[in-house]
Amino acid sequence: MYYYGVVVFSVLFGVSWSDKLLTFPPGFKFGASTSAYQIEGGWNASDKGESIFDRLYHERPDASMDHSNGEIACDSYHQWRRDIDMIAEMGLHVYRFSISWPRLLPTGFNNYISEAGKNYYNNLIDGLLARNIEPLITIFHFDLPQSIQDLGGWANPLIADWFTDYARVVYTLFGDRVKMWITLNEPMAICDGGYGDFLAPKIVDPDVGLYLCSKNVVLAHAKAWRVYDEEFKPKYHGKVSMTNLFFWYEPVSDEDKETTDLMLEYCEGRFSHPIYSKEGGWPKKLQKLITEQGYEQGYWRPRMPEFTEEEIKFIRGTYDFYALNHYTTNLVKKAKPGEKVGAWPFDGQPIIGANFQKGNGWKTAAPSWFYIYPEGLRHQLNWIRENYGDITIFITENGYAGGSTGLRDQERIDSMRDNLEQTWLAIYEDGIDIRGYITWSLMDNFEWIGGYSVKYGLYEVDFNSTERTRTPRESALYYERVVKTGSVFVHSDEDKHIEL
Ligand code: NOJ
Numbered sequence: 001m002y003y004y005g006v007v008v009f010s011v012l013f014g015v016s017w018s019d020k021l022l023t024f025p026p027g028f029k030f031g032a033s034t035s036a037y038q039i040e041g042g043w044n045a046s047d048k049g050e051s052i053f054d055r056l057y058h059e060r061p062d063a064s065m066d067h068s069n070g071e072i073a074c075d076s077y078h079q080w081r082r083d084i085d086m087i088a089e090m091g092l093h094v095y096r097f098s099i100s101w102p103r104l105l106p107t108g109f110n111n112y113i114s115e116a117g118k119n120y121y122n123n124l125i126d127g128l129l130a131r132n133i134e135p136l137i138t139i140f141h142f143d144l145p146q147s148i149q150d151l152g153g154w155a156n157p158l159i160a161d162w163f164t165d166y167a168r169v170v171y172t173l174f175g176d177r178v179k180m181w182i183t184l185n186e187p188m189a190i191c192d193g194g195y196g197d198f199l200a201p202k203i204v205d206p207d208v209g210l211y212l213c214s215k216n217v218v219l220a221h222a223k224a225w226r227v228y229d230e231e232f233k234p235k236y237h238g239k240v241s242m243t244n245l246f247f248w249y250e251p252v253s254d255e256d257k258e259t260t261d262l263m264l265e266y267c268e269g270r271f272s273h274p275i276y277s278k279e280g281g282w283p284k285k286l287q288k289l290i291t292e293q294g295y296e297q298g299y300w301r302p303r304m305p306e307f308t309e310e311e312i313k314f315i316r317g318t319y320d321f322y323a324l325n326h327y328t329t330n331l332v333k334k335a336k337p338g339e340k341v342g343a344w345p346f347d348g349q350p351i352i353g354a355n356f357q358k359g360n361g362w363k364t365a366a367p368s369w370f371y372i373y374p375e376g377l378r379h380q381l382n383w384i385r386e387n388y389g390d391i392t393i394f395i396t397e398n399g400y401a402g403g404s405t406g407l408r409d410q411e412r413i414d415s416m417r418d419n420l421e422q423t424w425l426a427i428y429e430d431g432i433d434i435r436g437y438i439t440w441s442l443m444d445n446f447e448w449i450g451g452y453s454v455k456y457g458l459y460e461v462d463f464n465s466t467e468r469t470r471t472p473r474e475s476a477l478y479y480e481r482v483v484k485t486g487s488v489f490v491h492s493d494e495d496k497h498i499e500l
Pocket of ligand 1: 035038185186246325397440447448456
């Protein structure tokens with residue numbers, strides 16, 4: 001396969017034999033990802049309900065850096081045919097997108113299903129399948145119905161049932177054609193963002209709300225997974241999981257190792273240990289730390305609500321694969337007693353007593369916190385296997401945040417190539433079972449706090465045009481080549497000469 005790949009690639013692109021070609025296993029899936037609020041627009045089209053982001057950005061325009069919002073975004077609510085064309089142009093195998101809960105269930109509950117919402121997602125799914133593109137659906141990607149928020153949102157334990165009712169509607173409507181599902185995207189972003197100061201509903205409550213949310217998202221995932229497993233898997237044979245995470249951590253020196261392990265428990269383990277570990281439940285050291293800190297602050301109960309024995313069993317094993325979102329790595333320095341700890345999530349984590357820094361020689365992407373260290377991806381993949389065993393892994397997000405407009409994006413190409421190299425090494429040198437790589441993002445879109453000024457797109461979007469015109473960047477052409485050949489060249493200059 002390797003030599004076959006070398007010959008094909010060399011003939012097609014005229015590269016030298018001294019270049020190193022890394023060919024991915026047969027059947028390895030390449031894809032791109034987006035999410036509803038970030039691309040759809042049509043915020044009040046037809047009977048769509050209000051989401052927590054509609055409310056947040058209307059009430060507080062300054063909640064995004066450029067005072068923008070997702071009212072129109074990429075207008076994919078109308079431009080979805082063009083989205084499919086783009087995915088087909090690159091020859092991608094998979095398109096990961098999310099369903100807007102308030103678009104499908106305008107009241108937030110399953111008493112009423114929107115015809116318009118149903119038609120929109122049916123058209124998208126059928127359009128993808130007609131072009132031989134596999135839909136991978138994220139059931140929840142942050143945009144909670146405001147009606148559910150008004151009843152307490154992720155802090156209300158009943159949300160696990162409400163989310164499961166919504167998931168059951170989604171499986172019922174689309175399960176005949178969709179075989180890959182993500183229940184919830186990045187629970188850490190949902191809880192630390194929503195009960196921190198950067199994502200809706202922006203209820204700043206790091207002591208209590210954050211941990212109620214942490215427990216309820218895990219339970220919601222587990223219930224929705226079990227419903228699929230019992231009611232839908234026997235006829236549809238699909239797979240369901242939840243995505244984690246975003247940040248990877250390594251110690252500055254040996255004395256920072258324990259703090260680094262705690263950071264990994266906080267970010268990765270909090271939402272993985274209950275599901276993927278043999279014993280289930282919260283990661284022990286983290287639970288102890290958070291509980292003791294709470295007692296010191298005068299709380300009488302553990303701040304992170306405990307799981308009952310029954311819940312531990314119910315949650316454990318609710319996965320079909322591991323879905324990893326990976327972007328960046330931070331070096332961790334243990335804070336000395338009394339030392340100021342930087343703000344979470346970019347500079348430090350006060351609960352853990354960790355400050356973050358950049359490694360020597362690491363570059364940064366457009367946002368100053370986005371350090372570039374592709375090796376971190378391979379280390380993270382190994383950490384998952386060491387902690388949870390030989391699980392099938394899909395990389396469900398990985399991308400590069402640019403800051404300027406324009407079609408020449410060599411940094412994004414470099415980042416993709418280097419991350420794919422690390423993925424390849426994890427497969428072939430470390431023997432990890434990785435089945436796919438899905439990049440973020442298909443096109444520039446509404447990057448939450450970053451508004452439209454942070455750009456992740458393989459396709460540039462002209463946000464000043466009514467059609468939201470999409471144009472391929474060099475990285476889109478590069479990715480097309482990678483997908484066609486199933487291979488990447490590394491340690492060579494061949495990818496520096498792509499003609500648009
Ligand atoms: C994480 C989220 O899933 C997505 O919504 C976000 O835009 C990207 N990563 C980039 O920050």
